[in-house]
Amino acid sequence: NAAHIFGAHERTVNGVKGVLFNVWAPKALSVSVVGEFNKYDGRVHLMERIEDTGVFELFIPGLAAGCGYMYEIKRQGKGTTRKLDPVSRQISSVPITASVVSDENMPDSYAWNDGLWMIKRKKEAGKKKPVTVYEVSLTDWLKEKSADELVDFVKQEGYTHVCFLPVAEYLNEEMNGYSTLGYFAVTHRTGGSDAFKKLVDDCHNAGIGVIIDWNGAYFGTEVKGLYDFDGADAYGYLKPSLEKHPEWDVVTFDYKKGAVRSFLLSSVLMWLNDYHIDGIRIDGVASMLYLDYGKQPGTWTPNMYGGNENLEAVEFFKHLNSVTTGRNPGALMIAEESTAWPKVTGKPEDDGLGFSLKWNMGWMHDFTEYMKLDPYFRKGDHYGMTFALTYAYSENYILVLSHDEVVHLKCSMLNKMPGLGFEKFANLKVGYAFMMGHPGKKLLFMGQDFGQLREWSEARELDWYLLAEPEHQALQNFYRDLLHLYTHNKAMYEQDTCMEGFEWVN
Numbered sequence: 001n002a003a004h005i006f007g008a009h010e011r012t013v014n015g016v017k018g019v020l021f022n023v024w025a026p027k028a029l030s031v032s033v034v035g036e037f038n039k040y041d042g043r044v045h046l047m048e049r050i051e052d053t054g055v056f057e058l059f060i061p062g063l064a065a066g067c068g069y070m071y072e073i074k075r076q077g078k079g080t081t082r083k084l085d086p087v088s089r090q091i092s093s094v095p096i097t098a099s100v101v102s103d104e105n106m107p108d109s110y111a112w113n114d115g116l117w118m119i120k121r122k123k124e125a126g127k128k129k130p131v132t133v134y135e136v137s138l139t140d141w142l143k144e145k146s147a148d149e150l151v152d153f154v155k156q157e158g159y160t161h162v163c164f165l166p167v168a169e170y171l172n173e174e175m176n177g178y179s180t181l182g183y184f185a186v187t188h189r190t191g192g193s194d195a196f197k198k199l200v201d202d203c204h205n206a207g208i209g210v211i212i213d214w215n216g217a218y219f220g221t222e223v224k225g226l227y228d229f230d231g232a233d234a235y236g237y238l239k240p241s242l243e244k245h246p247e248w249d250v251v252t253f254d255y256k257k258g259a260v261r262s263f264l265l266s267s268v269l270m271w272l273n274d275y276h277i278d279g280i281r282i283d284g285v286a287s288m289l290y291l292d293y294g295k296q297p298g299t300w301t302p303n304m305y306g307g308n309e310n311l312e313a314v315e316f317f318k319h320l321n322s323v324t325t326g327r328n329p330g331a332l333m334i335a336e337e338s339t340a341w342p343k344v345t346g347k348p349e350d351d352g353l354g355f356s357l358k359w360n361m362g363w364m365h366d367f368t369e370y371m372k373l374d375p376y377f378r379k380g381d382h383y384g385m386t387f388a389l390t391y392a393y394s395e396n397y398i399l400v401l402s403h404d405e406v407v408h409l410k411c412s413m414l415n416k417m418p419g420l421g422f423e424k425f426a427n428l429k430v431g432y433a434f435m436m437g438h439p440g441k442k443l444l445f446m447g448q449d450f451g452q453l454r455e456w457s458e459a460r461e462l463d464w465y466l467l468a469e470p471e472h473q474a475l476q477n478f479y480r481d482l483l484h485l486y487t488h489n490k491a492m493y494e495q496d497t498c499m500e501g502f503e504w505v506n
Contacts, residue, residue: 002259002266003184006055007087010065010103018061019101021047021069023085024259026054027232028073033058034082035069035098042072042080054234054259068098070224075231084182084224086235086263090193091169091182097224110197114204114276121209121278121330130493131357131441132483133211134159135402137176137458138167138199139189141446144461147191147199155206157476158483162203163211163281163443165403167196168267171222176403176458177213178283179220179250183267186275200276211279211332212271216264217288218250227251235260247294252287255312265320272328279332279356280324286338288313314353321354332356334398345396360397360440363388368405371431374418385434389502396497398441406445406456414451414475425451425471429478436482439496450476 011020021033030049032042037060047056063069070082084091088099134154141150154162166177169185177187190196200210219226219235226235236251254260271277287293292300292308303311321333333354337344338361346352370384406412417427428451435442447462451472454463466472486492495501 001269002262003087003089003270007085007089007184008069008099008101010101011059013059013061016061017064018059019063019067020057020059021071022055022057023047023071024055024234025071025073025230026234027076028056028230029076030074031056032072033060033069034072035067037063037067037069040070040072040082042074063101065101065103067101068092068096069101070098073230075228078228078231081228082224083229086226086229087184087266088169088182089184091185091188093188097171110194110201112197112201112276114201117204117207118276125330128494130160130487131398132159132486133161133163133398133441133443135163135165135443135445137165137403137446137456139165139177139187140458140461142190144464147195147202151199151202151206151208154203154208157449157480158487159208160487161209161211161279163279164213166213166215166283168214170220171225172220173458175220175248178215179222180215181220181222181225183263184270197275204276209278209332210276211281211334212277213281213283214268214271215283216253216267217282217284218248218252221249221251235263255288255310255316261316261319264316265323268320268324269327272324272331278330279334281334281336281359282355283336285317285335285344286341288317289337289341290339317353317355318348321356322348325354325356335359337361343395356396357398357441358395359400359402359443360388360395361400362391363397363438363440364400364402364405367399367431367435368401368416371427372416372418375427388438392439392502393497393499397439398443399435399438400443401435401445401448402443403445403456406448406452408455410455412452412455413448414453415455422471425475429475432479432482436486436492439502441493441496442486444479449479 006022006024008019008021011018023031025031031047033045033047034040034042038044045058045060047058049056070084072080072082074080085099089102090100092098092100166180167186167190168180169182169187170177170179171181172179186193186196203210221227229235235253237254268280289310290308291303291310303309324333325331334357335344335355336359343352344358345355348354366384366387370381373381401413414424414428417424419427450467452463
């Protein structure tokens with residue numbers, strides 16, 4: 001694991017206790033370790049370059065866990081910059097954003113109590129189980145309610161899993177955590193490493209699996225992050241046409257570099273191993289698979305065969321999914337993939353990508369567009385509800401009504417529905433019932449179960465007060481009943497990846 005080799009680790013060298021620092025910055029002219037201990041003076045602790053490996057190393061006596069630090073990197077023709085450690089286990093937010101020395105070789109500060117869950121998960125790996133996911137922004141939830149309330153709520157409603165929007169450290173609030181700053185650090189917004197572990201532990205003891213969103217497609221342009229790390233963008237591409245995403249202020253990872261692949265794989269394994277996570281939902285898979293994703297002709301570089309497939313990303317997925325599911329039986333690897341790329345959930349040995357599940361974005365689009373129509377106009381658009389059955393068994397799908405569908409002027413699920421107030425509730429109930437009966441696992445974003453009126457914003461809490469209104473409470477009760485109907489009847493899930501599990505009734 002890259003985090004065991006790189007980063008800052010407490011060590012004893014020749015009888016002297018201190019911290020050993022290692023960082024990969026292949027094109028840097030020089031690298032120093034800076035912090036309060038040397039008044040952030042880059043001249044004091046210059047690191048030693050280890051031959052032609054691109055790695056810089058330094059042992060500093062007297063430092064210990066809890067010490068804040070950064071790397072000061074001198075770059076060819078680009079001056080000097082200070083960067084966070086890419087494999088920081090902890091990033092401080094006050095008073096200055098800095099990496100914090102931690103040592104995973106020390107006994108785990110958190111004592112896990114989910115041994116029975118982990119054994120059960122391993123034993124039941126591969127079995128056909130119901131999967132209903134409550135997607136939640138943990139940081140938003142914690143603004144108004146507690147972690148304990150979350151566990152109680154998810155259990156009471158009847159979900160089998162909870163999926164958290166990114167919990168790795170980030171700065172950019174507007175991107176809801178998807179512009180990752182620390183790939184190995186839990187965001188301070190969750191209360192820290194041990195608090196997040198306790199939440200996962202409590203979920204497991206309540207019979208709830210935990211999935212986290214993880215972004216291996218791109219990184220942000222924050223000055224302290226991976227962007228332009230060593231003056232030649234160690235983690236991204238050198239060619240601007242491949243580097244910058246055209247719609248967001250982010251840079252795509254360069255999967256050709258072994259160090260980059262190792263970095264990303266190590267991050268996923270850390271979440272699975274150290275935090276007992278049950279599933280990783282990878283964001284933006286399509287943007288990783290296609291070199292021309294979102295780009296105009298002439299602004300991207302084809303692969304060696306002249307095509308638009310990112311061949312290195314394909315191989316990365318095959319390796320990532322083989323390693324993660326092989327080492328963690330029962331863990332789910334989930335792709336948010338919006339195109340018709342073949343065999344996303346196929347086995348790598350059959351030229352598949354090896355994911356456990358794929359978000360069914362086609363179903364989501366057709367379903368929401370159909371449900372928006374006034375019933376009078378639906379008669380010419382019934383294919384919007386039936387078309388997904390023509391490809392429902394080509395992948396292992398999860399039907400999703402996620403946060404993406406209720407942000408940026410897209411309306412809440414309730415306000416997508418046509419008609420007057422009571423008609424909106426009736427439409428949404430029948431829509432949810434249709435979703436529950438359709439082949440595929442299920443996912444719903446928080447607030448949509450009780451009919452949130454406003455679209456979601458990371459700047460405010462959910463409108464829980466609506467549950468005082470009878471129609472909102474009735475909608476939540478209805479969705480809860482659907483969840484229990486689904487999880488308690490094998491016919492609803494046991495054969496939802498094969499044609500034998502579904503039959504039309506006229």
